[in-house]
Amino acid sequence: MKPPATSHVISLCMDDGAQVEAMFAGDPKAHFDLHWHAEWSVGAILEGRCEFTCAGERQVAEAGDLVLMAPCMLHTAGVSAQGFRMVMLYVPHAWVAAQLGWPVAQRGELRRGVWKDDFTARALAQAALSEDGGEVGRLLAQVLRAQTGDALVAVERQMADARVEAVCQALATEDACRIDPGALAQRLGVSREHFHRLFRVAVGMTPAHYARLARIGRAKVLLREGQTAAEVAVQCGFTDQAHFSRWFRRCFGVTPGNYRAVRQRPERAE
Structure with a gap:
């Protein structure tokens, strides 16, 4: 097979x-x-x-x-x-x-x-x-x-800089899309440019890229819980459902709708 x-x-x-x-x-x-x-x-x-x-x-x-x-x-x-x-x-x-x-x-x-x-x-x-x-x-x-x-x-990634770790925790929340990069820099007490450099060195990507991946990860959890793709797209801050679907498929190989259908499938009778 x-x-x-x-x-x-x-x-x-x-x-x-x-x-x-x-x-x-x-x-x-x-x-x-x-x-x-x-x-x-x-x-x-x-x-x-x-x-x-x-x-x-x-x-x-x-x-x-x-x-x-x-x-x-x-x-x-x-x-x-x-x-x-x-x-x-x-x-x-x-x-x-x-x-x-x-x-x-x-x-x-x-x-x-x-x-x-x-x-x-x-x-x-x-x-x-x-x-x-x-x-x-x-x-x-x-x-x-x-x-x-x-x-x-x-198990969780450990950042050498506790300030960056705090930012990563914030970006992993469901409202990450509403956090302004300037506000994050201010939270760390550095300029926006220095914040970007600090974050890239510690994490290996920009804050925007990390935030998108964190939102995609949270989206997977919400789909498992039974929420629709449209609901998840809104909660996780994507422009629209099509935008969310494109990114989900690029990371996980299937559409959010197909993934949710699998998670909602009843167990087979023995």
Whole structure:
């Protein structure tokens, strides 16, 4: 069984009731803009080649490779011209922490972000395609246990400058679109130009770009809660629903409407 040639998302229920999202991507023109996920990202490359950046480093994953990214790691993704098929699973950190015995606000350091394991990659993809939540959970626990170390670090990104950290917290709120950059600079006690330089050094992007990504992340949460795409677009400060839909798809590969439909789908009868 192969993933279809267009991107789509399904929701799987593991044996303990925890939900994991699975995105199937097979579009040779697929490209995902810089973004992050609040969840762990565990991917299996089935065909072709995926070139991406994660935490500022260029990475390449090919058929038979597994990919692992921790929550809040900034990344992009693109694919090679010869074709591409991938399954990416988004796993709640609370579930991972419970499986591996971590405090909920911490995680183990990654050992590897990309490695060859054709057997596990295909097994994980097959379990996701079959919507076998129990087997998906077993394989995810196996992968995460093998590729995370004993040393613990904070789950959330830690900024060296506490002032920038405070600004990031403000930008992550639902009214981030209404915060004026000049007001943020004033809050830090610096000029607007110095604020932009300070923020770029600490975060790696402009405040405006960070605010958009924070709003997209919040939008995902609101869609999960059952709000419509139109309601979410207004709450998260996008110009209109079309503008919101374009950015959501550029980051997550599907439209807000399709994503919400998956989250609202009733569970299959056994």
